[in-house]
């Protein structure tokens with residue numbers, strides 16, 4: 001039998017359930033395929049940073065697959081709707097009798113996969129889908145009432161209990177030895193129309209499984225111990241920065257867990273605080289996938305808390321532009337936004353602060369920010385991005401209560417006391433005393449010497465009152 005392996009957000013050979021199954025059952029070889037859906041990606045707000053990283057990872061994947069005798073064909077289909085016929089055609093062309101893939105959980109992706117199963121299965125091929133993206137399959141855990149969780153802590157407890165009962169899921173064995181290529185791989189495009197070329201700007205994100213693996217090892221060896229104290233300090237490289245690799249499945253969450261647990265002498269919750277704390281962050285990723293499956297409206301532009309759809313968000317185009325350019329006049333916010341634009345990545349503390357600033361200080365709809373982040377992020381991931389935005393906007397599961405509004409000045413003082421992070425990303429503010437970077441009055445006094453930096457677009461105290469009123473009006 002010849003098998004067809006369809007790659008999506010699982011761009012790796014190591015610990016890839018669908019790939020291992022495809023290669024194992026393909027005694028007459030395996031053909032692999034990746035379908036670029038550029039129009040659909042645009043609709044899903046994917047941006048150049050993510051697509052650039054994707055293509056570079058595909059290149060690495062293709063090279064590795066070739067070494068085990070699996071050619072990767074990179075095909076084009078504008079929209080998901082065309083994928084079923086593209087796959088059937090390629091399966092027929094290469095005499096494949098079964099299609100293998102790992103499940104994705106977003107609504108459009110699930111509909112696409114159902115369409116593929118109907119079309120390809122209806123033509124007589126076997127279709128086999130596997131769970132891969134999360135350590136525990138997203139719909140497996142339920143409350144005692146049988147419902148999906150809406151609060152993280154009980155989800156986390158249930159997740160830990162499940163691992164205690166069944167153990168950490170085993171890693172898949174890597175697919176077997178070299179065989180004859182059933183056909184030649186196709187070249188991997190270096191650019192896709194519709195996405196502004198990134199021109200090597202994001203090359204700092206080295207592509208490939210080896211790079212992901214090295215990042216994980218370095219983090220566990222050098223930084224995990226200090227994670228609880230330093231993970232909120234954006235001037236330090238204190239977190240793993242594995243999110244772009246996890247978003248495209250260049251490394252599996254199971255591998256991250258196994259290695260972290262091993263470093264923690266087999267423990268998931270106890271042991272080293274840093275390691276247990278990092279594993280807990282991996283569970284946030286699991287939680288937001290659980291929410292995506294349980295409450296599909298969140299992946300369709302809807303708020304989890306339905307009543308918050310009545311909030312009178314301000315259609316403030318100017319404020320949005322200032323925010324997106326990192327020119328709000330609030331240094332900590334601007335530093336975060338510029339880090340995002342420059343590197344395609346933003347530190348988690350800044351993601352929270354900038355998202356809270358947009359949705360509360362500027363009272364702009366979280367969907368504007370979610371979209372902008374998705375377009376800019378190299379690690380853009382619907383579940384995590386939506387979860388983060390709805391958390392900050394107080395519209396989501398286990399979200400920040402609407403009345404607990406971050407003061408962006410205080411946040412800066414607390415997490416970047418010396419202004420190191422601010423000065424790195426906002427060079428106009430060089431030479432300004434740290435205390436002035438975190439105090440609007442002192443900053444106003446210093447600004448005449450810095451004509452390139454704007455005055456704050458909003459006064460935090462009055463904006464806070466405005467946001468509270470807008471939320472209270474919906475209750």
Ligand SMILES: Cc1cc2nc3c(=O)[nH]c(=O)nc-3n(C[C@H](O)[C@H](O)[C@H](O)COP(=O)(O)OP(=O)(O)OC[C@H]3O[C@@H](n4cnc5c(N)ncnc54)[C@H](O)[C@@H]3O)c2cc1C
Nearest residue numbers: 239240241242243281284285348351380381384385388389
């Ligand atoms: C408004 C907003 C938008 C976000 N958008 C995204 C996004 O598009 N893609 C994305 O991967 N993450 C997103 N996050 C979550 C988080 O900011 C990033 O996962 C994290 O900063 C990535 O850095 P890291 O890999 O060094 O994380 P580490 O601290 O090393 O954590 C390890 C991994 O755990 C997961 N993780 C950590 N924190 C969270 C969290 N709060 N929620 C969900 N998963 C988490 C990630 O997969 C991360 O790579 C968002 C958060 C907010 C507040």
